[in-house]
Amino acid sequence: MRNKLVSLYLLPILLYSLPSLKDTIIPDTWYYLGPFPVAPREGITGITEEEIKYFCDTTKIYRSIFPDSGIIRWQKVEKDSLNWVKVDYEDILWDTLIDFYGFALIQSLTYFYTEVFIPEECRALVMAERASFFLNGISYPGDPYGHNFVRIPVVLKKGKNSILLKVSGFPPHRFQFALLPAKEPVLIIKDDITAPTLVPGENRVLIGFPILNTEERSLWVRLRVAGKGVEEKEISLFLYPQMVKKVPIEFKADVSPAESLFPVYWHLTGEGFSSLDSLTLLVKKAEDVQKITFISRIDSSVQYFALRFPKNYQKDREYSLIVSLHGAGVEAVNQAESYLPKDWAFIACPTNRRPFGFDWQDWGRIDALEVIEYLKRKYPIDTNRIYLTGHSMGGHGVWHIGLLYPSLFAAIAPGAGWPSHQLYVPWTFQRSEVFASSQVLAIRNRVLKIDQTLPFLENALNLPIFIFHGSRDDNVPPLFARMFASYLADLGYRYFYKEVPQKRHWYYLDEGTVCVDDPEIMEFFQKEKRDPFPKRIIFQTSDLDIASQAYWLKITELEKDQEVGRIEGEVRGETIEIKSKNVRGLKLELPKDFTSSGFLTLLINGKRQRIKSKPSLILYRRGEQFYLADTFKPELRGPMRKAYFSPFLLVYGTKSDSLSVITYQQAKREAFLWWRIGNGRCDLLPDTLVGEEEMKRYNLIIFGGPSANYLSERLAGGLPIKEDKGELLFFNKRLSGELAYRYIYPNPRGKEKFVLIAGGTNQKVLKLSTFFSTLYSSAGLPDFIIFSPEVEKKGWGGIRACGFFNRNWGLTPGDYFLQE
Template sequence: MHRSLCSRFVPALAFFALLVSAPANLSAQDAPPADRKKLEAELQELQQQIQTLKQNPQIERSLLADVEIYAKAAEWILRHKEFYKPQYVKETYQVLETGRQRASQLAAGKPEWTDPKGTVLFGYYSKIDGSVQPYALTFPADFKQKSSQRWPLHVELHGRGGRRNEVFFIMHPNGRGPRKDHDWLHLDPFGRTDNGWRWSGEVDVHEAIADVKKRYLIDKQRITLRGFSMGGAGAWHLGLHYPSEWCGVGPGAGFVDFYQYQNHKEKLPPYQDKTLHIYDSIDYALNAADVPVVTYGGGKDKQLVSSTRMVEKAKELDIKIPLYISPEAAHQSRMPAYQDFLAQLLKISKEGRPAWPGRKQIRFITYTPKFNECEWLNIEELDQMYEPTTVEGGLDEESGNLELTTDNVAALSIARDIAPKVELDGTLLPLESAASGLLPQVYFVKGNSGWDVLKYDDSKAFIENSNLRKRRNLQGPIDDAFTLPFVCVKGTGTPWTPEQQAWSQSVLSLFEKEFDKWLRGKVPVITDKEVTDQTIADKNLILFGDPGSNALIAKIVEDLPIQWSNDQITVNGKTYDTKDHGVALIYPNPLNPTRYVVINSGHTMHEKDFRASNSWLFPKLGDIAVIKFKENKDGNFENETVWAELFDSNWELP
């Protein structure tokens, strides 16, 4: 038995307490000594095969990634001692054997896995850190690679496994193929393991989809996103933050905010509380008007309340989200209601997204320029960061013009060929003919007297962002730097303050350790002498040290919103002793304002957050923070945040 609820739910369900993830039991568990020795030897053999393959310029990089994911899986499980069950040892042997087989096939020019059948593991190299990341792709039974047919793509986000690593993922992908009952390709991203599909875990979904598109003909109008539990939280997030990427979104269970999910009564400090708007999906419910959303769950599942809350929030906005419930089911992804849920998603998939120009009417909300695109419109700048920012309206059938109302929008761009003119908050402006018809996007800026359309030269100047306004991928907070290509830079000079140098190196070491374990990549690290013009052009620079030790910090320090002398740092008018205080900040890089510079910080979430619950993976230091540090006898540091803040839309302190 199951039932469907489109705009209301059983009141009793509202009283269910939210399920808070218990700390993951992830204590290190090693393989038996004899197995470890043998596995290390087999890994070394595979790594040598890969190095030989890399020396052959004729071998495609994507095929190398398909081999290297197996070596990476074995390397990480060995280094982090993640043999949580005896079967992990056996499966690591199997992973290494498959890796050696693929390496041999590739060396012989006959990579058999490229003739896809059933579920196949592929890999790609991430733009963020250069790491190789796996994903699984399941093919229909009648898949024909050389056909001109474009295939729908279903992206399914996995739940929190607690003991998931690359070996487990490779041996147990969600896909079960070949399947005769579906006509789509089924993508299972790895998501850099269990991080709630946030930060580089979020980027993994986009990068995996992009890699699939490079390999196979995908119908871009028929990409469906779904997931359950942690995968449901990810589907709520990715589905509503990127509404124009999917033809349909199907979350089950999961969580949609921090405070209620964690039953957290005490309000966080403002620099943390505001940034909850980055990932709290319930704040983005309005975007369900721009992409069909269907949800489901079990009547006895405490996480069902996430679905019911979203249904009610959407109803308040006059948006319907169908909800399918199996009354007797608990927290399980496959239940009777799942079949109706999937049938509805398949119906949506068959219809697909409307062809260009897409949806003619939109209702779009964001809280940050990071998530700024809906159909033919981009919100370029916000008046107030982390406040509700909306654009609603669309094509008027009678006049043929766009009619849009905005709130908290400072600048936006619109595809020029959507309409002849646009009426923004009552002001009629040219669109198709604007900027001499030379740019695909037309830019509009709001001034004291209302909206202005930018001419060609003004548009070019706006794009260059010489005024350093917060824009997409240049809006902070600190953690955003690690969703983009980055490199950490150590100094080679003489530090002004030895104590601060020791602290900054401890911050880098901790970042390297935690990123490797929890986000499954090696942090790229170079010295200040190795930084080139190309490095500055291509990557966010994460600088460690002080102006004495790090030549890059010395070069830019006068352009940062702080004052730094041999023994003091002044931030927001207050001076701190560098012997026991440091500053962590993110800012447009003065050497390349289209990229970030970060000073003395890696991710601001740490191991306790990853172990506790994915809902804790929100920014902890805002855009800028002063840290009081103390070195213990064991060489580790205690850190206390004594002040932190978020820059406004002009990269200035409020």
């Protein structure tokens, strides 16, 4: 069977092609069950979804807190003339609930069920706008944001096909759903091409093409670009069954000054198919907003940012840089259009990887930092005059990034920003908050700490802040702006607070200027210049892989990871005094001429020592004293999300027929999520094809433990969780019962890279092993979790073990929870 499965996914000539669905099918009639409360960042209804994937029992009673009597049943609903299905729940007093508990309570989910009958097995594409779905029991991501470009390839079986949708958010709930013909074996999703704008003259053009394999077989395809003024380029790529891969292609384009539109033609070919099409790139003037594409270091995907050049731009002078972060659902190019050109500054707007993206945390934060580094390399930027601003979700991003990287910016200006998910849309009604033990929640909170903003406000000691907010904002309450201002006032820090009377969330000033381009903010920025070597520093962080340094002082190691470490440094002549908490290692980066004598005095936590001054000083703590060291080696550290912060591969298991179907679906779903949420690119491999080269180059996201995945089996001797006769061995602990697990660990065969493994003690819980997703902001997942099917009803209350590995990748009491 092993050889058969390898052939299945590697030798497309061995498989026939299914026919396409002949005509579009839009179901008229649906049955809905809901609404059920689903707390923010959790999404649990308490319903056993396995029971409703294939059939809806209209006689069965379900419980929900929303309707009178708390009882609901499946009810019938029809699509409207525009093919939307909508349920208003007019008998539920939403406003009353909001008055008592706030709008966090009414975040809810409704299930919708229907069936379609197909005369023969065939391929199709699913459009699921504002919904995720199950088809014949298999889970697919859909497009909850309703961007209308996501198409999911599926196979419809002959006869009855069961469709279950999950539609969530704030009521009313509505969605569109259609089964579309898959007319071509492979297609390019035109609405999701990531492409730059051009300028007259020679251009280096970098485009990301999302290529979708609609077939149940693997295919080799070739993509060639051509056209007038286009340097012909061709790439070849391998596509796994029913997978999307967004691939880069780069070429030269010679654009005439007379052109405003520049067509690029492509030819997509493969076994038995050939298609021609084109896209039109916009040619912009120097004073227009440009779209610039680049390759991300995370996954070699094509990302873009919007850039407005300075007015009357000259290459031989330095300019300031204003980085502006957009709000939820806003395109970066539209954010840039909100600004008038400045004669003193570039204005750059990163994407957060998508308009909703990651709340400027995790991959959104990395995207913003990549754009800043790109601009510093490419253009004449005065690095002491970089400013960060943003609005709404972007305002949160300003607090998050600005406070963790205070030495990068001369000043920041957050607008209508919120401090954290827990405060913005409170987590009060999470099942996890109700059922999980205090130990489990404490572990989750340690992971979430770095995503908070208020605990790191002291980092702004040398960072001037302009806070702006509309006083009648009904989206992000101005109380958050007032909260930040109050804490800054308590600290005695420099800030300016502007609350604009009678203005709502996104507002215009009296003269028609957009809020983010407020002249007062621009004047504030122009007055501020970064001091690269301030005499006094306060810096706090809880995750050194995310933020570790402010100005000349760097934390190289924490005593306890994922807990806040604090350093306070002050220069007085040739003496540097440092106070630290939860810090084990330090690095000082000093000017070459820091002292005239060649020596300096270090006073660390009251311990004095006289040492030779050097531009780089590394110190480690032993006992109560810090001692000089020659070097430090960065260590691999969790939590789980770190596996996706650098190049990774998705590895599915092929060890048995039934389990390989599960692990391939899990890997495929992860790839679709990474594309849909993160505009990302990733590759899949079967376990049998992962060799030493892959282990050296990539973090490996492995689906299936040793019973399902040959790679997990190969690595099992060096891993902490083992499967043994339906039980788990976790170090020296034996855990019985139906248990799923997921954990991050250094690859035993490639010590500089991670493995992130999901598995379970049987087929049922193997399906459950990806229940906790890492691919969204503030997931809170630590280094490892072991959990039972109770998580479907109790969230983190169903966790049997979770926590952090120590720096030797063992266990330390107090850093983990274990229910034996």
